[in-house]
Amino acid sequence: MELTLENLRKDFGPHRAVAGVSAVLRPGVYGLLGANGAGKTTLLRMLCGVLRPTAGQIRLDGAPIESLGADYRARLGYLPQEFGGYPNYTARAFLLYMAALKGLRRDEALPQIDKLLRLVGLQEAGRTRLGGFSGGMRRRLGSAQALLGEPDILVLDEPTAGLDPKERVHFRNLLAEYAAGRIVLLSTHIVGDLEAAADTVFLMKDGRFLAEGSVPDLLHSTEGRVWELTVPAADVPRWQARATVAALRHTPGGVTLRLLADARPDEAARPAAPTLEDFYLQYFPEPEGGAAL
Numbered sequence: 001m002e003l004t005l006e007n008l009r010k011d012f013g014p015h016r017a018v019a020g021v022s023a024v025l026r027p028g029v030y031g032l033l034g035a036n037g038a039g040k041t042t043l044l045r046m047l048c049g050v051l052r053p054t055a056g057q058i059r060l061d062g063a064p065i066e067s068l069g070a071d072y073r074a075r076l077g078y079l080p081q082e083f084g085g086y087p088n089y090t091a092r093a094f095l096l097y098m099a100a101l102k103g104l105r106r107d108e109a110l111p112q113i114d115k116l117l118r119l120v121g122l123q124e125a126g127r128t129r130l131g132g133f134s135g136g137m138r139r140r141l142g143s144a145q146a147l148l149g150e151p152d153i154l155v156l157d158e159p160t161a162g163l164d165p166k167e168r169v170h171f172r173n174l175l176a177e178y179a180a181g182r183i184v185l186l187s188t189h190i191v192g193d194l195e196a197a198a199d200t201v202f203l204m205k206d207g208r209f210l211a212e213g214s215v216p217d218l219l220h221s222t223e224g225r226v227w228e229l230t231v232p233a234a235d236v237p238r239w240q241a242r243a244t245v246a247a248l249r250h251t252p253g254g255v256t257l258r259l260l261a262d263a264r265p266d267e268a269a270r271p272a273a274p275t276l277e278d279f280y281l282q283y284f285p286e287p288e289g290g291a292a293l
Contacts, residue, residue, distance in 0.1 A: 001061060001152060002026055003047075003183055008056035010042050010207075017042040019207035020056070029179045031198030032187040033276075035284050039207040040187040041081050044157050047185070048078045060153075074103060077151035081158050081187075083142035087131030091122055091141055094130060098145045109148070116144040119174060121167065135162035143171065147178070154178070156186040160193050172197040195276040205283055215276055222274035222282060229269040230256045239265075244285040246278055260285070 003025040010018040018039045032040050045051040047058060049065060049072070058065045065072045085094050092113060099109035117123045120140040125133070133141065139162050146154060160168045168190070175184055175197055188194060194201055195215055203211040203218075211218060226246070231239060232254050239245060244260040258272060259265055260281055 001181075001183065003153060004057075004059040004062075005047075006057040006059065008043065008046060008058065009054045010039075010046060010051060011054045017207055018046070018053075021204075021207070021209055023202065023209065023212070025183050025185065027179065027181050027183055028199040029175055029197055030183070030185045031194035031201040032185065032204060033191065033194055033201055033280060034187075034204035038204040040204055041157055042207075043204070044078075044155050044185070044187060045080075047153075048076060048155055049073065050078075050080075074149070075152040077146035077148070077154045079139075079142045079146040079156045079159055083138060085130040085133075085138065085141065088129060090127050090129055091117065091133075092126040094141070095145055095148065099148050102149045104149055112148060112150075113144075116147055119147075120144045121170065136164065136167060139163060140167070140171075152182050154182060154184045156184070158188055159186055160188055160190055168193060191275075191277045191280055201276070203280070203283060210283055218276065218279050219274045222279045224271070225260055225262060225282070226272045226274045226278050227259045227261060227265055227269040228256055228272045229259060229266055230254050244281055246281050 005021055005023045005025075008018055008021045009016065021043060032043070034040050042051065046053050060068060060072060060075075089097065095113045095116065096106070096109055099113065104112070114123075117126050120143055122137065122140055122144070125137065130138065130141070139159060143156065143159055146156060160171055163171060172193060175186070178184065186198075198215065200212060200214060201218060202209050211221070229239070230251060230253050233250075236248065236255050236257070239257055239259065243265055245257050246260055247258040249256050259269065260278060
């Protein structure tokens with residue numbers, strides 16, 4: 001199975017949200033990383049057929065997805081960024097409704113629904129109305145509906161938003177198990193989730209892929225650029241003006257800064273092992289702004 005993105009572009013009037021993206025996806029877990037407004041959600045919506053590209057093509061095993069129609073949609077599971085469901089439906093009733101939309105018979109759907117509610121930790125909430133769900137419970141239910149029918153292609157937009165650390169670990173393990181023989185593409189602001197779960201990460205900025213590769217390969221590109229330096233608290237603003245400060249913590253000796261710099265920023269600076277967050281900050285050193293598209 002091969003999902004090919006060929007020079008995809010999407011314009012909204014004069015604004016170009018996606019500006020010529022190409023990639024080849026085969027079974028595995030892919031992570032999409034970028035700031036708000038980078039074009040991540042627009043790209044995922046095109047992959048799911050919600051938006052039509054302004055230019056370019058998406059192919060599944062060589063065939064354009066628009067020519068595959070319902071056959072493509074039957075192989076697709078999608079969790080959108082904004083997922084609410086219907087507040088008067090119970091979780092089980094909502095999943096049964098979604099299963100019907102996907103063309104699953106009731107006798108096929110019911111065992112899947114019971115299994116999925118257990119997988120996402122909502123087995124005790126199956127008869128609870130969605131209006132009483134927390135944000136994290138809604139995201140877990142959204143993931144369950146995306147998994148209905150065991151799709152070959154699973155597209156998840158911010159799947160771990162609102163989940164606590166234990167729920168996120170459980171979800172990452174679920175994805176790793178599910179991805180065998182399937183394509184899983186997820187977008188998230190939680191860098192640690194991609195570091196733990198993704199086989200390949202795409203870094204997206206201004207509608208383009210700036211970098212792609214495995215996490216070890218991306219971290220290799222950051223080696224020699226991450227430093228730790230302990231300074232008096234009064235010197236912190238000066239360092240924040242001089243370099244990208246990835247983190248700081250107060251210690252008995254002062255404030256220890258984690259800095260990104262091409263060369264040793266101070267003779268007392270110590271080299272540090274890079275993380276995916278450090279790699280991200282090379283491209284997005286300033287605070288995020290703007291609305292996600």
